[in-house]
Amino acid sequence: MKDEDWDNVIATNLTGTFNLTKALIKGMIKNRYGRIINISSVSGLMGNPGQVNYSSAKAGLSGFTKSLAKEVGSRGITVNSIAPGFIETDMTSYLDENAKEKLTQDIPLKRLGSVNDIAELAIFLASDESSYITGQTISVDGGLFMY
Secondary structure, three states, rough: OOHHHHHHHHHHHHHHHHHHHHHHHHHHHHHOEEEEEEEEEHHHHHOOOOOHHHHHHHHHHEEEEHHHHHHHHHHHHEEEEEEEEOOOOOOOOOHHHHHHHHHHHOOOOOEOOOOOHHHHHHHHHOOHHHHOOOOOEEEEEEOOOOO
């Protein structure tokens, strides 16, 4: 892997999250309320061949999520992360039916997820109904990665 490939993926997925959070957290602290929802990946939980940079960045988000949750929880701010598995998006649209079938063999639900699966969890985590959930990375992966 080229250094540039490593740096670009870390900058986008980990440093970008840090910078955005840094820009918004002061207002949340002042208001004593906030919901931070990071988007990780099942690759950050289980690794994926050929994706050392991506898996490392997404695994870093888990530590970021847990640490920040501990830092700002007393101020009414929750911090969680969603770790999607294989979701039907532009990223998976290039796969032909054979590749999708092979991919879903390891998924207990035997299908790819939908963007709605991720959106519904994000809506819940942003709501007051999730006020006692913080520091968590929640997999939405059809059972692909269970630990």
